[in-house]
Amino acid sequence: MTITDAPAETRPHRRRVALTVLLWLLLAPGAIWFLGRAFGVERGVLVMLTAFTPYVALWSVVPFLLALAGRRWAAAAVAGLVAFGFAVCVVPRALPNVHKGPAKGVELHVMTSNMLFGGADPDEIVQLVREHDVAVLALQEFTAEGESALAAAGLGELLPYHQLAPEPGASGSGLYSRYPLTDPGAHRNDGGFQQAFAIIQPPGAGPLFVESAHPLAPAATSMLPGWRADLREQPAADPDATPKILLGDFNATLDHKRLRDLIATGYRDAADTVGEGLVGSWGPYDGDPIPPVTIDHVLVDKRIGVRKVSTHAVTDSDHRSLIASLTVPAAS
Structure with missing residues (x-):
C-alpha cells in the first residue's frame, strides 16, 4: 500500500x-x-x-x-x-581580538608567498614588497628559476640579504631581508621540504628569529606522517628566548589541532588576531574548483603585536600572498 x-x-x-x-x-x-x-x-x-x-x-x-x-x-x-x-x-x-599584543615598539612588515613550483609572477611579488614596505619575505616552492626571475625583477635592490635553498618542484625555500642575517641556514623537514631561517635585527629593535615554514601537504593518506611530524617539529615559542616569527604555507588551518597546539606554545596567528582569519589563501586561484581555505599563516611570538594583515593575489600561483604589519620589541 x-x-x-x-x-x-x-x-x-x-x-x-x-x-x-x-x-x-x-x-x-x-x-x-x-x-x-x-x-x-x-x-x-x-x-x-x-x-x-x-x-x-x-x-x-x-x-x-x-x-x-x-x-x-x-x-x-x-x-x-x-x-x-x-x-x-x-x-x-572574523572578529578583531581585544588583545593584539604590544602597540609600542618597532614597526615591521613581513610577507609570505608560495610561488607554485617557482612560477609565480616575480614582478607582482616585487611590487607587493615595494608598495607595502616589506622588510622580510618568506618564499615556499622556491626554485632556481624563481630566484633568477626575482633577481631580474629587482628584489635584491629592496631586500639585499637572503638565505636561499632553491630546489626543483615544491621543496625549495627562500628568505629575503632588508636587514643583515645572522646564524642563517635551512633545514629539511620530515616531509622533505626545506625551511630557510635566520636571525634579523631591525634598527631600534631586538633580535628576531624568522623562518619560512612549509610542512608537507596532507594531500594523500601516505603523506600524513610527514605532515604530522612537520607541524610537531616547527620551532615552539619560548618566552625566555629570542622572539620568533614563523610565516609560510603551513598546509593546515586553525581547525587542525596540530596547528593549534603549535600556536599554544606561545604564538598568536596574525590574521586571526585582527579578524582576518577566515580569508582564504589557497584554493581556486589557479583554476581548481576548490573552495578557498586558510592554510598560509604568520605566527608571531606573543611579545610581538599585530597591526594589520592583508592577502594579495599573485598571477600563476595557487596561493595568495599574506602581508602582516607587526610591532616588534624595541632593543633593551
Whole structure:
C-alpha cells in the first residue's frame, strides 16, 4: 500500500515521521564533524576535510532552522548545540581580538608567498614588497628559476640579504631581508621540504628569529606522517628566548589541532588576531574548483603585536600572498 492508498488519518503521521528522519539525517553529518573538530580527530581523509570546517559551520545553521520550523524540538536542540559549537570555533576568527599584543615598539612588515613550483609572477611579488614596505619575505616552492626571475625583477635592490635553498618542484625555500642575517641556514623537514631561517635585527629593535615554514601537504593518506611530524617539529615559542616569527604555507588551518597546539606554545596567528582569519589563501586561484581555505599563516611570538594583515593575489600561483604589519620589541 502506498502513502496515497493509506487511510487519510495515517498520512500526516507518516509525513511527520519522514520529516523527522530527514532532519536527523541532515544534522548527523554536521554533528559528527563537530565532534571530530572538538576532540581533534585527525586521521585519514578527515585531515583534508577538516580544512573546510568553516563551510560546514555555515551549513549547520540550515538543519537547526528547519527543525525549528518543523517543531522538531529534540532535533532542534541537538542542531542548535552543534551550530553553537561551530560558532564558538569559527566566528572569532572574523572578529578583531581585544588583545593584539604590544602597540609600542618597532614597526615591521613581513610577507609570505608560495610561488607554485617557482612560477609565480616575480614582478607582482616585487611590487607587493615595494608598495607595502616589506622588510622580510618568506618564499615556499622556491626554485632556481624563481630566484633568477626575482633577481631580474629587482628584489635584491629592496631586500639585499637572503638565505636561499632553491630546489626543483615544491621543496625549495627562500628568505629575503632588508636587514643583515645572522646564524642563517635551512633545514629539511620530515616531509622533505626545506625551511630557510635566520636571525634579523631591525634598527631600534631586538633580535628576531624568522623562518619560512612549509610542512608537507596532507594531500594523500601516505603523506600524513610527514605532515604530522612537520607541524610537531616547527620551532615552539619560548618566552625566555629570542622572539620568533614563523610565516609560510603551513598546509593546515586553525581547525587542525596540530596547528593549534603549535600556536599554544606561545604564538598568536596574525590574521586571526585582527579578524582576518577566515580569508582564504589557497584554493581556486589557479583554476581548481576548490573552495578557498586558510592554510598560509604568520605566527608571531606573543611579545610581538599585530597591526594589520592583508592577502594579495599573485598571477600563476595557487596561493595568495599574506602581508602582516607587526610591532616588534624595541632593543633593551
